[in-house]
Amino acid sequence: MVRVVSLAALTVLVALSLFSGEIKQLFASRRAATTVAIPDVPFVPTPPHVVDAMLRLAKVTADDMVFDLGCGDGRVVFAAVREFGARGVGIDTNPALIEACRTSAAAQKLEDQVEFRLEDILASDLAEATVITLYLSQEMNNKLTPRFETLPPGVRIASHDFELEGIQPERVEQASAIGHRTAPHRIYLYVTPLTPLSTP
Ligand SMILES: C[S@@+](CC[C@H](N)C(=O)[O-])C[C@H]1O[C@@H](n2cnc3c(N)ncnc32)[C@H](O)[C@@H]1O
Numbered sequence: 001m002v003r004v005v006s007l008a009a010l011t012v013l014v015a016l017s018l019f020s021g022e023i024k025q026l027f028a029s030r031r032a033a034t035t036v037a038i039p040d041v042p043f044v045p046t047p048p049h050v051v052d053a054m055l056r057l058a059k060v061t062a063d064d065m066v067f068d069l070g071c072g073d074g075r076v077v078f079a080a081v082r083e084f085g086a087r088g089v090g091i092d093t094n095p096a097l098i099e100a101c102r103t104s105a106a107a108q109k110l111e112d113q114v115e116f117r118l119e120d121i122l123a124s125d126l127a128e129a130t131v132i133t134l135y136l137s138q139e140m141n142n143k144l145t146p147r148f149e150t151l152p153p154g155v156r157i158a159s160h161d162f163e164l165e166g167i168q169p170e171r172v173e174q175a176s177a178i179g180h181r182t183a184p185h186r187i188y189l190y191v192t193p194l195t196p197l198s199t200p
Pocket of ligand 1: 039040041042043044045046068069070071072073074075076091092093094097119120121122134135136
């Protein structure tokens with residue numbers, strides 16, 4: 001009995017060593033097949049009253065082209081178009097979210113006013129933006145700030161909860177829904193050219 005078991009174990013060991021390359025390749029290809037782009041920030045939607053407050057703070061009008069960097073389900077872009085008459089571009093690395101945004105744009109017959117791009121915001125062309133909205137992270141805002149410094153004058157940047165570190169905000173507002181018990185949301189407004197914070 002012991003001999004049968006050790007013979008079986010030996011057979012498994014020999015098979016493993018013979019086919020170890022193929023086994024490794026199988027696991028590697030499985031890993032590759034299931035790998036998806038991991039976003040720098042997960043999708044957490046901005047509540048509607050905060051979306052409205054951001055767009056108001058940025059004084060969005062029908063003349064504006066609003067870029068939401070990391071657009072999620074497109075709510076900021078859709079609000080800018082529907083409520084303020086602007087045009088909008090949403091950018092996200094999540095293909096399912098971008099697909100849902102495009103489907104929603106078609107259902108609302110807003111394809112002429114909006115565009116959704118499956119792109120990394122760190123490499124996106126922002127030249128057309130007159131308003132930029134953000135709900136990202138401190139790290140992502142820090143990475144984006146040098147790009148904002150190259151934008152033409154007059155671009156308004158409204159950031160939900162995260163500042164542009166070292167830059168003087170034009171205004172800071174808190175948005176809390178009536179009856180809402182959670183901590184208020186903070187919105188930072190910047191206008192290009194960005195002004196460094198003055199040191200005392
Ligand atoms: C916190 S959610 C904000 C969604 C939306 N802007 C809002 O305010 O409701 C951040 C979004 O940024 C996207 N994102 C994170 N890193 C990104 C990157 N490097 N390029 C493009 N999108 C990114 C995520 O997929 C996610 O949808």
